[in-house]
Amino acid sequence: MKKLIALSILLSLSLSLDLYSQDSRALRAARMSFSSAERNFKNSSFEEAAREYAIVINTIPASTDSRKHLEMRLESLIKLVDIHFYHHVNVSKACEYVQQYSTNMNVVRNQGTLRASTLLTYQRVEQEFASEHEPKCRAYKGIDSDMDRFKQKFEEEFE
Numbered sequence: 001m002k003k004l005i006a007l008s009i010l011l012s013l014s015l016s017l018d019l020y021s022q023d024s025r026a027l028r029a030a031r032m033s034f035s036s037a038e039r040n041f042k043n044s045s046f047e048e049a050a051r052e053y054a055i056v057i058n059t060i061p062a063s064t065d066s067r068k069h070l071e072m073r074l075e076s077l078i079k080l081v082d083i084h085f086y087h088h089v090n091v092s093k094a095c096e097y098v099q100q101y102s103t104n105m106n107v108v109r110n111q112g113t114l115r116a117s118t119l120l121t122y123q124r125v126e127q128e129f130a131s132e133h134e135p136k137c138r139a140y141k142g143i144d145s146d147m148d149r150f151k152q153k154f155e156e157e158f159e
Helices: 002-042 046-059 067-087 091-111 116-132 134-157
Strands: none
Touching: 002 046, 002 067, 046 067, 067 091, 067 116, 091 116, 091 134, 116 134
16 A cells, blocks of 8 residues: 555656656747747847747746746737737737737736736736727727628628
C-alpha cells in the first residue's frame, strides 16, 4: 500500500514537472515573439508585428501570475489595437482586441498581480479605449447591420 502511494506521488510530481516545462517553453516562445513584434513595429512592418503580437496573446493567459508576462500580454493588446485602427486597418479585428483588453482588465484588477502604479497606467489606457475606440466599434457594428439589411433588400428585389 505504501509503495502504491509513493508511486502515485512520484507520477503526479513527474506529470506536474512535465507540464511546467511545456509551460515554460510556451512562455519563452511568447517572449521571443514579443521581442520580434516590437522590432517589427519599430521598423513599421505592421502586418508582421500584428502576427507576432497575436502569438503572444494566444500563448499567455490573462490569468497568469507572472507580472512580466501579464504586462507583455496587455502591451500586445494595446499594440494590436493601434495597428488595426491606424496602420493596417481592420476595424473588426481592432474592435475584438478592444473588447478583449476590457475583459482582461477585469481579470487583472481582481487578480492583484500588477503593481498599483502599473495597474493605474493600464486602467487609463482602458478608459482611453472606452472613450475613443468603443464608439467607433458601436458605429461599425451599426454599419454592419445596415449592410446586412441592404443586402437582404437587394436580393429580394432582384429575385
